Amino acid sequence: MKRGPYASRWEPVLAEVDPSHLRAATRLAMSGAVRSRAWDGAGWRAVVERSGTRRAFDVWLPKLADYAGHARDVARWLAMRPDWLAAHYAGEWDESFLDFLSAHQVEVVPTGETAARLRALSTCTCEEMDPLCPHVVAVLLAFIWEADTNPLAAFRLVGIEVDQLLDLVQEETAALASAAGASGRTDVPGDWSLEEWRKDAPVRPLGRMRPIVRPEIRP
């Protein structure tokens, strides 16, 4: 499948996965086998359940780093660069954002130690001896693919939820806007009526039953 810019950054990590495990993990992730993802404060729990089999495995994926205490810092970056935020809402990665994260070794983007960390701390209830079993990798792929079209979701890997981050971004933006003395006011009229609306409101008749109204009342 076609990889986006974010997924491409994960290629060195995925290259360390056993190819057969990676193929199996890809199949699992694409078939929607990764379910019930939940944050437990230290990492992500998930269930990987293949359809058509009775077996389900509990997977635990460690957080790549702990940025929960730095969420406001991340929000400030984003407040400084609304184009990165715009790309997020457009479902795309801004290359400069990705480069920024890499350059500052923000572990949302894998570093040289990411593979080792995953291998050392990930757990799965399957019998596979390799810690990077197909189920662990499937959960990882689900996160990566989601982040490919929803960039800020990548921060879930370091313990920051998207909505929380966006609220902080707004706060930071408001602080910056006030500091910059941005003009503008919120116009809240106390009085408004439908007459202000344009008169042209074309409608489409629906259904089999149409009313026949009194001519004198018809507008």
Add this chain to the structure above:
Amino acid sequence: MDRTAPERIGRSVVEELGLADALRTWQALALDLAQKIVDHGDVVAVAHGERMEQREVALWLRQMAQGRAQGFPSGEASFLARWAPAWTSDALLAFRYRLVSCATRGALAKVYSSAAAVDALLIQLVDRELRRRVVDVELRTPSGNGYSVMYRGEKEALAAWARALVGSPRFLADGWIVSRECARSLEGSGWSRPDFDDDSGRIAYDLAFSLEPPGENLGGEWALRFELRHRWTGERIPLSAYWQSPSREMAANGDVLVAPERWFLPKLREAARLCPAIASALRAPAPARAVLHPDEMVRFLYHELPELRRASFVVETTALEEARDIRIRVRLERMDGGAFRRGGGRRAAGMPRFSADAVARFDWSVVIDDHTLTPEEFRRMVERQTPLVQVDGVWRLVPLADLLRQVEALPERGQEVSPLEWMRAHALAAHDGPGKMEVDAEAPRAANWVDVWALGRDAEPEPPPASFRGTLRHYQERGYAWLIQLRKLGIGGCLADDMGLGKTVQMIAYWLRVKERGEASGPHLLVCPTSLVANWKAEIERFAPDLSVYVHHGSARNLDRAFAPPVDLVITTYGTLLRDGEAFRQRAFDCVAIDEAQVVKNASTQQARALRALTSRHRVALTGTPVENRLDELWSLMDFLNPGYLGSLRWFRTTFGSIAEGRDLSGVRMRQLQLLLRPVLLRRRKSDPAIAPELPEKWEVEERALLTAEQAAMYQALVDQMFAQIACGPSGIARRGAILTTLLRLKQVCDHPALISGGRPSAKRSGKLRSLLDLLRVVVDGGEAALIFTQFREMGEMLCAAVEGELGFRPPFLHGGMSAKARGEIVERYQAKRVASPVLVLSLRAGGVGLNLTRANHVFHYDRWWNPAVEDQATDRAYRIGQSRGVEVHKMICAGTLEERIDEMLRAKRALSDVVSRVSEDWVTELDDEALYQLFALNPVGVMEEDEP
């Protein structure tokens, strides 16, 4: 995410009116909306379970529409019929959005805690309102054609449902049928829209841009303000307002927008791809406006703004309008000037060299919608590439590049310009840009010539010269005044009247006027084809006998004779000019006029070069065909009259090449060329409405030709021979015979010497034939047709051959040797234009009577018949009923011969009319020897040099 911000929402309503009042106000609006929904018919019939609560109904409709609800179980059950809003109108849906935001995001949330509660109320209000108005329900089939197959019990169920929509809402029906019908009715309704519950405001708002001007400073920055604009009310929320909000909610205009950046940031990103200034703003915190530097405005206005609009972005530019009225106001301050033109000088490559001296100081300014830009302001606009001017508080967009190109065609400010330079600049600038040219009328010293030439008005009338023997027609007066006017300005001109309109008399009047006012700085020079020398001389003697003329032609010529004492006019031929070029170059003439000016159509010929090398104060060209084949001919002509006026030949070809190729005949280039030529070329046709009424229906022109040396020698020998015979004192009969024979022979000699001595019937041997061919070419080029009458059959054959050799077609020859049928056929084919030749040759006797030849409007009498009645009869072949044009009668006369003398007698002495009205030529035989000598003698002036071209 905290999606409630009670401290901010509905503040104005709640705080000022209190909860109860706010509720009342809000409910009144809800009722208003319900009425509008019913008014518009935006309703759908639904039904729900009897025990379902109102709020559940709203949720159920939403789920049903989106295919998420479980239908009612099959089997008969009791239902309630409802009219519900269909929400197919985006405008009404946007109003619902406002009602929902207002109710659920403030104090009213105590009453209406969710959108479903508001929807429940609206369903109730719509149902009540419509039931108040409905009288019946129309049952339609899904396809609308009145027929469909129904399930068992469906018809009854629908009927019960329909009754319940008008009367009591309760009805019994099968649950499956009711569910299915509800689902189908709600398909395509607003309830099924994925954004039905969207609270970000995208359902009612668009991202829009508003262009804001700088302050008074032209060099200030413009701003493109980012706004959220209500799609139906036009209400606007500046984006800065949202960025200042610490929560991701914003109340405005009664709406509450929750996290609207979800949709406006991607939109802003899309706009940033089209506009770098927006992209730049998007890279800074809280982007609320893009800054546009003055030097970015051109690109923004002409490229990015249209791109944004094409991408459906609303960009308001209320502070900016297209400049409606752009003028280039020219100011000319007259100075004294006027001097001699010295021909033959070199000029810098590509730079026009103008003949007339500078006579005015030039200045211009640009006026935008009545606001005059100082030259400095305009210069700054150009330097900064800022196409904007502020007029009455509104910024006007000026098409600067086009305007600059137009202004660049004008002389520099403060430059001293000649009328010719001004005319050229005006012609090139007037139509090649957005600015209308106007001359500052308030400038007191703005010369009259500016009006006259730039605006194409007629020249001021000039009184005709007192010594002119004759009367100028009105158009001739205008032409003559035009020539005088050009002279005053030192501008050369081309009088391009049709043949027969009297170019000659206009030129003669010009010379006379100059003489009378004592303005001549030396003799005038007229250069013409040899065949026309006699004509000119005769016309001058007739209309201006006061003009002293020296014909510089023939073996005894000596140009010094024209200058000691100076004569008024020197007439010479193109051939003589070429031979005596050095002598002419050493002299200064007042006015050099060239007749049949098409001879200079190729600027590189020796003749053209010799003409350009002449020194004169004024130059005039006379021609009936200023352009015969190529547009370059016009350039060559102008290069003689006003060197440099039409630029270099390369520039001329590049600029006006499209016209030469027949393209762009109504475009800018054509208008430019017309404007360029209008002041220096006076072209009038016989068919012009202003001229045609002045022309007689038939008029006669005497066309004089010179004898060739061969003709002259033969003529003289015949005269000598006759006098030798009659000197012997022969009998009366023999004397008469000798005279009549000589008369016939002399006429033949004038026609063509081959008629006497045989040999090649070449046009070079006969001055008259050469002259005729010149005239015929003009007739044929003008698309006209001609008859040529001759009394000699051999001459007729010769004429046919000569025309064929010269003009490329052989005319038919109608003569007495033909049968009546053959003659009839020739006439019929000629009239019906079934012969290619527009010329028909006729023998005077055979073709002189009874024929209808109205196709022709020129009649040439190649040789004279001494009875005018015979000539008139022949002329009337063309001038008769059916003729729609004026008929021009050309009488070919050899100068200095008996043809001319008899013509003079006919014209000057009407007393002889009884003599000449005789049919025969016997009267000549009755003259005494002295009178006979006067009649027959050859005047040596009338001889053409053999080597003339």
